Amino acid sequence: MAVSPELxxxxxxxxxxxxxxxxxxxxxxxxxxTPVGGGGYGESTGHxxxxxxxxxxxxxxxxxxxxxxxxxxLFGIVAFAWGGxxxxxxxxxxxxxxxxxxxxxxGVGLYNALLTTHGITMLFLFxxxxxFGFANYMVPLLVDADDMAFPRINAIAFWILPFxxxxxxxxxxxxxxxxxxxxxxxxxxxxxxxxxxxxxxxxDVFLLGFHLSGFSTTMGAINFIATIVAERxxxxxxxxxxxxxxxxxxxxxxxxxxxxxxxxxxxxMLLLDRNFGTMFFAGEGGGAMLWQHLFWFFGHPEVYxxxxxxxxxxxxxxxxxxxxxxxxxxxxxxxxxxxxxxxFGVWAHHMFTTGMNPRLTASFMAISLAIGIPSAVKVFxxxxxxxxxxxxxxxxxxxxxxxxxxxxxxxVTGVFLAAVPFDLVMQDTYYVVxxxxxxxxxxxxxxxxAAMYYWFPIMTGRMYDRxxxxxxxxxxxxxxxxxxxxMLILGYGGMPRRYxxxxxxxxxWHAVATxxxxxxxxxxxxxxxxxxxxxxxGKRVDSGDPWNLKQSDQFSNEWKWYEGKRQTMLAxxxxxxxxxxxxxxxx
Amino acid sequence: xxxxxxxxxxxxxxxxxxxPRGYGEASWWPFVTAIGLLVVYTGASLYVIGRGTDLVSSxxxxxxxxxxxxxxxxxxxxxxxxxxxxxxWDRGSHNGGASLRLxxxxxxxxxxxxxxxxxxxxxxxxxGGWHTxxxxxxxxxxxxxxxxxxxxxxxxxxxxxxxxxxxxGNHQRFVQGLLVTLLCxxxxxxxxxxxxxxxxxxxxxxxTSGVFASGFFGLTGIHGIHxxxxxxxxxxxxxxxLRGHYDxxxxxxxxxxxxxxxxxxxxxxxxxxxxxxxSVFGTEFSPF
Ligand code: HEM
Ligand SMILES: [Cu+2]
Numbered sequence: 001m002a003v004s005p006e007l008x009x010x011x012x013x014x015x016x017x018x019x020x021x022x023x024x025x026x027x028x029x030x031x032x033x034t035p036v037g038g039g040g041y042g043e044s045t046g047h048x049x050x051x052x053x054x055x056x057x058x059x060x061x062x063x064x065x066x067x068x069x070x071x072x073x074l075f076g077i078v079a080f081a082w083g084g085x086x087x088x089x090x091x092x093x094x095x096x097x098x099x100x101x102x103x104x105x106x107g108v109g110l111y112n113a114l115l116t117t118h119g120i121t122m123l124f125l126f127x128x129x130x131x132f133g134f135a136n137y138m139v140p141l142l143v144d145a146d147d148m149a150f151p152r153i154n155a156i157a158f159w160i161l162p163f164x165x166x167x168x169x170x171x172x173x174x175x176x177x178x179x180x181x182x183x184x185x186x187x188x189x190x191x192x193x194x195x196x197x198x199x200x201x202x203x204d205v206f207l208l209g210f211h212l213s214g215f216s217t218t219m220g221a222i223n224f225i226a227t228i229v230a231e232r233x234x235x236x237x238x239x240x241x242x243x244x245x246x247x248x249x250x251x252x253x254x255x256x257x258x259x260x261x262x263x264x265x266x267x268x269m270l271l272l273d274r275n276f277g278t279m280f281f282a283g284e285g286g287g288a289m290l291w292q293h294l295f296w297f298f299g300h301p302e303v304y305x306x307x308x309x310x311x312x313x314x315x316x317x318x319x320x321x322x323x324x325x326x327x328x329x330x331x332x333x334x335x336x337x338x339x340x341x342x343x344f345g346v347w348a349h350h351m352f353t354t355g356m357n358p359r360l361t362a363s364f365m366a367i368s369l370a371i372g373i374p375s376a377v378k379v380f381x382x383x384x385x386x387x388x389x390x391x392x393x394x395x396x397x398x399x400x401x402x403x404x405x406x407x408x409x410x411x412v413t414g415v416f417l418a419a420v421p422f423d424l425v426m427q428d429t430y431y432v433v434x435x436x437x438x439x440x441x442x443x444x445x446x447x448x449x450a451a452m453y454y455w456f457p458i459m460t461g462r463m464y465d466r467x468x469x470x471x472x473x474x475x476x477x478x479x480x481x482x483x484x485x486x487m488l489i490l491g492y493g494g495m496p497r498r499y500x501x502x503x504x505x506x507x508x509w510h511a512v513a514t515x516x517x518x519x520x521x522x523x524x525x526x527x528x529x530x531x532x533x534x535x536x537x538g539k540r541v542d543s544g545d546p547w548n549l550k551q552s553d554q555f556s557n558e559w560k561w562y563e564g565k566r567q568t569m570l571a572x573x574x575x576x577x578x579x580x581x582x583x584x585x586x587x
Numbered sequence: 588x589x590x591x592x593x594x595x596x597x598x599x600x601x602x603x604x605x606x607p608r609g610y611g612e613a614s615w616w617p618f619v620t621a622i623g624l625l626v627v628y629t630g631a632s633l634y635v636i637g638r639g640t641d642l643v644s645s646x647x648x649x650x651x652x653x654x655x656x657x658x659x660x661x662x663x664x665x666x667x668x669x670x671x672x673x674x675x676w677d678r679g680s681h682n683g684g685a686s687l688r689l690x691x692x693x694x695x696x697x698x699x700x701x702x703x704x705x706x707x708x709x710x711x712x713x714x715g716g717w718h719t720x721x722x723x724x725x726x727x728x729x730x731x732x733x734x735x736x737x738x739x740x741x742x743x744x745x746x747x748x749x750x751x752x753x754x755x756g757n758h759q760r761f762v763q764g765l766l767v768t769l770l771c772x773x774x775x776x777x778x779x780x781x782x783x784x785x786x787x788x789x790x791x792x793x794x795t796s797g798v799f800a801s802g803f804f805g806l807t808g809i810h811g812i813h814x815x816x817x818x819x820x821x822x823x824x825x826x827x828x829l830r831g832h833y834d835x836x837x838x839x840x841x842x843x844x845x846x847x848x849x850x851x852x853x854x855x856x857x858x859x860x861x862x863x864x865x866s867v868f869g870t871e872f873s874p875f
Contacts, residue, residue, distance in 0.1 A: 051600065051611040061613040063602050149686040151601040152617050152666050159621030167628055181636060201639040205632040212628045222693040230686040261697045265704035269805065275635055277795035278805070285798040286711050294704055
């Protein structure tokens with residue numbers, strides 16, 4: 001029967017949507033979650049005006065940057081779960097040298113598929129969307145704009161993302177209903193000829209989803225730049241007073257503008273090669289080298305697309321809990337811009353071992369070493385901001401300090417890799433994996449956690465559980481360092497990356513890495529549980545300044561907005577109290 | 588598109604007249620557009636699955652692909668209609684169109700990168716081992732190419748001319764200018780299709796004819812898609828112009844579309860220079 005699987009495919013899609021929709025409508029009656037920012041009270045009870053419809057319709061139709069910020073964040077956390085589960089499956093397999101744990105589910109093939117989806121998910125579906133979530137919510141408030149420049153494009157950009165994700169993950173869930181399309185096993189770098197010749201339509205389905213997701217990112221970037229440049233209230237927030245997070249989002253936008261279309265175009269060519277007999281990456285055409293050039297011309301800016309806004313977050317949060325202004329604000333802005341420009345000139349440091357012209361490798365090495373300088377400038381600025389400050393070790397502060405620690409290790413290992421002779425030895429070993437995990441988890445992840453805790457009161461009107469947040473922090477910093485230092489050591493020992501099995505001599509450090517990974521997992525569980533529970537039942541915030549920022553004269557725009565919002569809410573009626581009484585009774 | 592100012596607790600509401608009615612910050616159109624895109628990409632996936640396996644027939648995929656585009660375009664029309672077209676004269680212009688103009692410039696920036704990747708491929712093979720056998724037998728420089736190039740350059744002047752008349756307050760001339768521009772665009776697309784037809788059917792020079800063919804069809808194809816999209820935008824301008832929209836002060840979309848059109852024109856000239864002419868001249872000797 002040729003008809004049934006295709007029916008299953010489309011029915012499945014439809015069902016998935018229906019189930020989610022049905023579940024959400026339920027959710028609405030079950031727990032009336034109303035983020036303060038989302039127009040707050042009155043929208044469902046009708047205080048004279050209604051800005052948004054009620055229930056599910058409100059979330060599907062919203063063009064409000066604050067609602068979309070929340071949706072982006074929720075999406076990011078779901079993706080984080082998938083990225084985390086796949087990582088743990090790999091780590092468990094790697095505890096012992098042979099192929100055992102995954103053997104009965106698909107063995108090495110499954111391992112490679114997990115590796116691919118883990119990398120892609122964490123970079124494109126967790127980190128980037130979560131950054132966009134915070135930026136959506138906060139940037140318009142920080143620059144005193146009414147909304148994003150293009151509210152409807154903002155909504156399109158968001159909705160594309162979960163839809164693209166369905167296709168990107170399809171290779172994993174379709175086999176469950178008997179349609180085996182083979183998940184992509186190309187690794188996130190999608191090197192040709194592997195990716196252009198790999199069997200299985202799952203690769204194509206994945207590539208199509210990936211292609212679609214690129215539009216979302218690009219639309220978002222255009223929107224952020226237009227918001228910061230053209231919607232900013234130029235009287236209250238002139239360029240000289242623009243906050244550091246918005247600066248980094250602006251720079252990020254500029255990088256996305258030129259990096260992502262290259263990726264999208266390269267993926268298009270790859271799809272054409274796979275399905276329509278073109279020769280873009282065939283041996284006679286561009287070959288493997290052209291793919292690598294295009295990919296890394298996108299790929300290196302991509303790592304700064306991911307790290308600059310977290311740097312901005314930490315630069316924004318650290319001073320708040322050090323009771324001092326950010327040291328050398330201007331230098332941080334300039335170094336951000338410098339990194340943004342330089343990051344387009346270093347891509348070939350990912351290709352030192354491909355047999356490129358040595359004169360070229362030397363110049364790429366020079367620029368790569370140079371890009372370390374503005375990064376180091378920032379590190380010194382953060383440290384001097386802390387120096388002699390009145391430090392308050394709240395959860396956002398702990399994560400910011402943890403960021404600096406991890407970024408130092410990640411950055412220094414990166415500078416080593418940028419040196420050609422060192423890279424020739426370390427390329428394709430766990431040393432590289434250790435390097436970028438210190439950055440992508442240790443720095444980017446930590447900054448996003450810091451931001452989550454810092455703005456939690458604004459986004460939910462409630463406070464997170466401090467004790468759980470401390471658990472989250474200590475488990476993450478200990479687990480993270482154990483795992484990633486073990487990886488660096490494995491790399492020194494010569495353990496190659498991207499293998500499901502290995503020589504017995506590597507077992508000790510692999511076991512250590514797995515233990516560290518479990519420690520991190522407990523931290524992440526504490527985080528997700530905390531966010532979920534506190535958003536619904538947490539203690540309500542009782543002032544517009546929960547962090548006492550007025551004291552050190554750092555009461556910034558988003559908090560001013562929040563305070564104003566609270567005042568209108570109180571004036572609108574005392575539902576909050578009734579609501580709370582009900583909640584407390586239920587506790 | 589943030590055009591409607593409506594003060595409410597000092598908060599600005601971007602979607603006052605929209606579907607669903609009666610709210611300030613709700614619109615179904617973005618969701619509809621995104622669903623359309625989901626169907627487009629799912630359709631493409633089914634098509635590929637259909638070709639690679641016997642799980643589906645690939646015509647199902649093609650059907651979904653086309654249907655998806657219909658939904659996407661419907662969603663975009665709904666959005667454009669409700670954000671810009673309805674009560675065009677009653678609403679004020681939001682920040683003088685600064686966001687929209689910047690948005691178009693940024694979009695063109697992304698387009699430079701998109702074309703950049705395609706040209707990177709072409710330069711890569713052109714500077715490598717290059718053979719004249721890569722080209723179609725009867726040559727690549729045809730009279731269609733000349734006519735098309737003249738048309739596109741001419742249309743850049745006509746749209747400029749139309750804009751000038753709008754500034755001077757001559758609405759009728761403005762509409763005429765748009766019409767001529769649109770016609771040039773349509774004839775260009777027709778010429779392109781004719782050229783493809785000649786190459787594919789009579790010359791046997793197709794997408795799979797080798798490394799030059801990949802670059803040639805890739806670059807001219809993506810450019811053709813851009814011209815088609817531009818023609819769609821011009822058609823929208825024209826319909827709105829006929830309904831009396833735009834004057835010397837309110838014409839942001841005319842400005843942005845004309846930038847787009849000039850950009851597509853410039854890309855074409857570059858493409859003609861390096862892909863058409865550059866593939867023929869200098870083929871006997873290679874500096875590399
Ligand atoms: C201090 C600046 C940095 C320098 C000099 C640097 C240098 C390098 C080099 C030379 C490599 C290639 C190693 C190899 O494959 O042999 C590399 C890999 C990598 N770096 Fe960095 N890096 C820096 C910062 C960052 C940042 C900020 C991020 C992330 C946001 C990052 C993410 C990555 C990733 C993901 C890879 C691995 C790519 C792959 O899959 O092969 N790096 N880095
Ligand atoms: Cu790099």
